[in-house]
Amino acid sequence: MYQYIWDTETGGLLLTSEISKFSKEPRPVYFRELDILGFGVHWSYPRDDNAPIMWAEANNYIYRGRRIASTKGGSLYTRPELVIIEENPEPNGAPLVPVDVQKMCRRNADLMETLVQETIQKIYNTYMKYRDRIDVFYVAFSGGKDSVVTLDLVQRALPHDQFKVVFGNTDMEFSTTIDLISDIKQKCERQDIDFYIAEAPFSSEESWRTFGPPARKIRWCCTVHKTAPVVNKLCEIFEFKKLKAMMLTGVRGDESAARSEYDDLSIGKKLSGQYSFHPILDWSSTEVYLYIYQNGLLLNDAYKLGFGRVGCIMCPNSSEKHEFIKQQ
Template sequence: MSSDIRPVFPEEQALIAHIIGKPAIFDDKSVWASDNRYYVDGKSFSVPVSRFSNCDATAIASKLQSLGIIPNTGTSDVIAFEKALIAYRDGIQYQKFHQHVQTFIAANQLRLSFIEDEAFSFVKQSAESFPRENLVVSFSGGKDSTVTADLVIRALSDPGILHIFGNTTLEFPLTIQYAARFHNEYPYTPFKNAINKDQNFYEVCKDIGPPARMMRWCCSMFKTGPITRILNNRFLQEKILTFYGIRKCESVSRSKYNRIEDNAESVKIQKQTVASPIFFWKDIDIWLYLLGRNVDFNDAYRLGYDRVGCWCCPNNNARAQFLSRIYMSEQSELWRQFLIDFSKSIGKPDAEVYVDSGKWKARQGGNGVASSKDVKITSTNCTAEENAKIYQLNQAVNDEFINMFIPFGLISKEMGRKLINETIILDKRSRMPILSIQPFSQADYEYAVKIKTLTVKDPDKLHRMVKYQIRKFNACRKCLKCESLCAHGAISITANSYRINPDKCKQCKMCVTAKYLDGGCLMNKYLKTKE
């Protein structure tokens, strides 16, 4: 069997049996799966992706209701849904499953002891360099973070490690239920919910378009950013160690990580060093630990989901989308209709095919999106002054705009010429003026600003970084990426403002360096268009 194999729970067995037209085929069988290939008592068969696409999700849901897996009250009733799962689990349907699981655990007891002992040693060794109060567990409600949380608490014999649950507002309802259950099971474990209450997912999608495989702005806005806020409030400028459920085999990008990672280009939240106790584990190891140590886990896995991130994630495969049409029919139809309406708005000729074929997931850039104009920097050279440029803005120069220049140095309005409302930026070390900023009237622009470099060796380099702040001012959607990027907690973003604290800013310039933030603003990636 493949090392990325997983057990197939009776709820999913019932679903697959109906899909292939053999309702009782798995009643006394041992069933495992790897992607769309299923292993029944060691013999394999596959369920093509096309089968999922062609199935009648409504009819399948009706059959599952008759089995008691889905409540007749409707899939939106999460409590009734969970009660139905528990009743099904307690019934005769699980007897054979438990027998097969016990055989699996007994056959792999040495493997379980080895991976557990090795992970314990890694956790203890990683934690030695940090105060116990500076340890954090990143909790997503998925199987990997569940195992990581259990390993850390047991290895350190300390239930007092802070757990942060990144509630993206796009979680499976069963994930929210499981997070609450985990919190109740570990009453002495500090448990914080990180949630972005300033943004609405659908409203942002209307503005900049839905996330796609290569453009998942939602991760920064609804997960990393809110977690950063909790860390900044709790730890100020202290360094922390965060235990993540990252595994090398999950993706090409994760295979390039280190088991302990603090590289600024790899770590999404600069305040933290990331440690991954299960970095080398396979899927089968995860399930061996969960089942072998009788650890509670998210019930969504029992329904056949092999990952339980955001339910509408563009990285979800056709199988996961099919499951959501059954178990989250109302949300799925609402999302599908939104995607169709959006596709029409950007000029797709056959919007339904574009959406149902999954082509929307490959969308790149802001073509057809009205807000794409906000990331385009329009400027002209000032003919009257050397090293001066006039930049177009989409709103008037204000205090928030001037505040954007704190990463360059000290703001001095006193040194500027008052008649033209000039502001001077001083180099923090030499106190020499490096930038002149003044609101400007330009016939072609409704709003404009003239920025001139002063006494600097490389004015072009400085203007390039200035452009990044211009783009932020014009295009900022409060995605919270800048908050996560700042290791000093100097940047704070609310629904109405973007502010840099001059007392915290160290002028490291990471927020205006393409190496860490291409184009100076995350929106540049999501909204730029091909000329």
């Protein structure tokens, strides 16, 4: 939504009131990613998970506003090559200083509040407009950062008995996602929100034998192991043969060229007769991370290992660099 600049004092990001046309999708970099990639040979830094040490935009590593390294290539069995631009980002080789997360959040509080209130209002208005035509509103929870933020916004906007949360377990999930699901499920129970896990009645291994590995053009995995089981689960809960559902997702336009063309709300794009609503379509990764830090929300550990997106273990959309990280 908003443009950002680097804040050299906090080591974080600062939103500006300018509206962004395109985001480089910065992500926080924790010590574990630096260790996996071998940056520990070059720099010293605290091995503490509580705060990121720097940021990455694609393969560029940014420390207090300066590009200090990048990575090239990498594959399943080959470590990406490190290109070190600054051997001593801190004077005299002193340890790198983690981002001052609290101060960063304070400095972004006003713009974030505007964005959050607008989004909550949009969720509420959509619910009011469609509630007479829809059998069930549900958050399609994936375990990624965007769905964590969407769920939190929805639970602030709507009465807790007016929507469900459904996680479609593909049976190919990261173990970090399964851990997070268990924590989120418990949190939902404490908040009186119904949380369900939907699974296909057969294993992903059987599907691989039938269809072959998921491919970029033929991604049977999403339909067979996510969308269909989720809708079947909802039909089972409501004892309907067919139901009209509105799925609230964490889809964002800055994630890909295809998603930048999406509308906030659509009917039948994913499944015939079903509504899809993307409340944070205009949000950038900067705003997603700021919201998570401001509200102390859970972050899937996969992000701390260096993944920009959380999907399945053998996802055709995964980069070669990520294939290397998965092996570690």
